[in-house]
Structure formats: C-alpha cells, structure tokens
Amino acid sequence: PHSLDWRARSELAVFEGSQCVFAQGLFMNARRKILLLTGGRGFIGRAALHEIVKTQYFSEIHAVRSASPGALPPFNSVIWHSTNLLESGRGEDLVQAIKPTHCLHGSWETSHGAFWTAAVNHAWVQASTALAEAFGRMKGVRFLSLGSVAEYDWSTHRMIDRKSVV
Numbered sequence: 001p002h003s004l005d006w007r008a009r010s011e012l013a014v015f016e017g018s019q020c021v022f023a024q025g026l027f028m029n030a031r032r033k034i035l036l037l038t039g040g041r042g043f044i045g046r047a048a049l050h051e052i053v054k055t056q057y058f059s060e061i062h063a064v065r066s067a068s069p070g071a072l073p074p075f076n077s078v079i080w081h082s083t084n085l086l087e088s089g090r091g092e093d094l095v096q097a098i099k100p101t102h103c104l105h106g107s108w109e110t111s112h113g114a115f116w117t118a119a120v121n122h123a124w125v126q127a128s129t130a131l132a133e134a135f136g137r138m139k140g141v142r143f144l145s146l147g148s149v150a151e152y153d154w155s156t157h158r159m160i161d162r163k164s165v166v
Contacts, residue, residue: 033057036098038064038085038131039106041072044146048104053077062098064107086123091131095138103135106146 035052039045040063049063053075062079065072072080081098083090085107095103105128109118128145135143 032059033102034060034062034098034100036062036064036094036100036103036135037106038104039108039146040078040080041065042106042110045104045106048106049075049078052104058102060098062094062100064094066107085127085131086120089130091127092134095131095134095140099138100135101141103131103140103143104146105131105144108147 035058037045037049037052040049045063049061052058052061060079061075061077062081064081064083064085066082066084081094083094085091085094108124108128109115109120111118115121132143132145
C-alpha cells in the first residue's frame with residue numbers, strides 16, 4: 001500500500017494523509033523473516049512446525065511435503081509445497097521462488113530398518129548440499145540441517161566427511 005520499500009519503512013515513519021501509521025510486523029533494520037521447512041509432515045518436522053507457528057517469529061512459513069498422499073498438520077498460516085527434493089533442481093527452484101531467510105532442513109530417508117544403509121542416502125546428501133548451496137547464494141541468514149547419527153564413524157566418534165556442507 002505504501003511506495004516505500006521494507007528497509008525505508010522500518011527506519012521512517014509512514015504517513016497516510018496527516019496521520020502517522022506504523023505497519024504491523026516490521027522490525028527496525030531487519031528484513032522480513034521467511035522460513036522454509038523441509039520434512040514438515042515427518043515426526044520431527046511436524047513437532048518443530050507446531051512450535052515454530054506458536055512463536056509468530058516468521059512473517060511467512062513455507063513447508064515442503066513429499067508428493068505422497070497423507071494429511072497435513074492443521075496450520076492455516078503455513079504455505080505447503082508438494083515436491084520431491086531428490087529430483088534435480090527442485091530444492092534450488094524452491095529457494096529461488098520463496099527466497100527464505102531461514103531454512104530448517106529435516107528431509108531424509110526414514111523407512112524403519114532401512115534408513116541406516118538405504119541407497120537413497122547418497123541422493124539425500126546431494127540434494128541437501130544443493131539446497132544449502134542455493135540458500136547461501138540467496139543470502140539466507142540461517143540454515144539448520146537436521147540429521148541422524150548415521151553420519152558418524154562410531155569407531156572414532158568423528159564425522160565421516162568433515163568437509164561436507166551438510
């Protein structure tokens with residue numbers, strides 16, 4: 001409704017006629033906070049989403065779900081995206097479209113009994129790396145990737161790949 005951009009409005013009073021108004025949800029010297037949550041229907045993602053929505057910290061919350069059928073957690077304030085992050089370019093396209101300031105990445109293989117050694121784990125490492133790199137190129141503020149303990153070599157108690165971005 002106003003011609004000033006976000007940065008200007010956060011630092012200047014906005015006038016409508018002779019009345020000074022302040023837009024709700026604007027933070028001094030801060031940009032809008034937009035969250036991208038992957039794995040929003042999963043065990044951890046669903047619980048995290050519930051707590052995140054309660055905080056009202058983010059001006060937008062985008063959650064990714066797999067294309068498989070199933071009920072979505074009941075949050076009217078969440079924008080759902082149905083996509084397969086393992087398909088090349090899907091994560092990058094999502095980051096480009098949403099331009100999130102924050103990302104909570106919780107998508108991975110969770111099939112009981114198979115997740116430790118599933119062949120798809122290598123594809124998840126590639127997809128997760130591509131998502132994190134796209135987020136960095138978009139100048140995101142914070143990227144948090146959830147994981148299992150499968151990335152550790154239990155004989156040394158060290159991460160298997162110390163140079164990985166995920």
